Amino acid sequence: MLKLIPFGFVFMILPESIPLLVMYVPGMVPGTCLKDSQVQKTREKLDKVRQKMTANVLKSAEKVDGIAPADFLSLTKFQRIAKHYAYDFDLIRIDRPHLASYCRFMGINNIGTQGMLRKRLEKYMNYINEDDKLLLKENVDELNIKELSHAVEERGMRSIDQDEENMRRGLKYWLSLTHPANPENTIPVGLLVFSRMFLLNANYKGKQ
Template identity: 35%
Template sequence: MLARAAWQPLGMRQPMNCFGRTLVVRGGSKLYAGNLHTTAAVRTSDKPEEEAKPVDMPAARVDPTLPGQSLTLMKKIKAYLAFYKTGVKELWGNMKAVDGIDSRISAGEIVSRAEFQIYLRNPADRLRVVPFGLLLIVLPEAIPLLLALFPGMCPSTCITYGAIVKMAAKRDAARQNLHVAALQRIEKAGLEPSDFGTAEDLARAAGRGNSIFQLEQLDAANVRLLCRFLGIGGVFSGLFVGQLRSGLRRRLDNIAIDDAMLAREQLVEQLELAELLRACQERGIPSTQLSEPQLRESLGKWVELTQAHARTIGMMPIAWSRLALLDRSVENNLAR
């Protein structure tokens, strides 16, 4: 219900307002009730006659794993600690803001993409904040090592770019095997990779009503395949196909909403590198071997495709196109 409510106002272009205060977006992309990872908020004064002044700005921090940096060991240790401490503070702000965001989404009000991401990531972050916070207090020096071994224990605001790259590399390697399996599934369903080459081909294939494009008609093997490709579910999730089916539906709905927000706010060229990589990974776009411009181009093509055809073709055929093509994108002929 929340996803549908959030979807309805996406075409509107009204000024954002949260907690009675206008939100001013810095850099045209990010901002927000509470602070999302590596973003900063600027709120205008409640009194219109006063000049707007920045308030509640988070301390500047450096992600020590971003490319192009040269830090000494001591500076790198300090940068890690500053990064994690500020991340925990941002997470706390997000947790305080999420109830208001939830209420506005339920009411069908417009929200920013960053607010929507806070809303999506909050449930998992709540489970991780206490153990991670205790670790930060008791043994902060061990956090990088522990996160390398157990990346899932880290809240979203505390994940470094380097950690995202490592997780992406593992997923991309697994997706190569899933791609081979998907081609066999597609052939068994009476389709060919050429059916996914262009948006026009994809529309024709989807129009034939193949059961592979119908979520409720997908067999257990195909549900597991799609979920593994999109990174849905945990170690034991393969035992619960019903839960995986529900998780797949939520993921595709949330990606459709996120795509509309990326298009509406024109964010593809403005996302920070870590957030860009995360967005590509959530859509099954191979990313670890791509440069930043290639990542932006890939995400941009995906968004163009979904905005032109998601409501007519559906998200399921588009998801299958990623499995079928993997390293290539659908040529969006119908958008011209």
């Protein structure tokens, strides 16, 4: 939906440019307008970016006491971290370089002022939140592999070289974070995105 407005504008004004967009700027084109091979190529490119960012974050985390990557795989520990660092991960308090990194990791435009990046990330995460509500109604187990891959990619998780069951478990875990039984345990958006870098290559075995 986020891509439909600019894509629709281009379609009405410069329809002859659509083939060029599909070939050279697939990120601007809605997924339904792309070939499977183009979608795969875009995901592989983004995966390389995410892997590099993840490696840097994990290396930096080794110097921080009190937080380990495994903590983000435990719902209870994750919620405990969220309560402790909620203030620091409020998007209004995150500086421009980090907001740009968050946007880049989530696959959205990371160019602009601090305010622009914050609003862009908020809009994207609001869209994801609404989609989460639909997933909770539809049941993750009923998604086909194409729908599942799209859902995990949009949420900063991997579909490249991933076991289908691991993706389903990862998506279910995401939903438990965004829509917990107790609303007071909801994870701040900034921390939710940041956690994707710790969990990019996570094994969700045992998660329901």
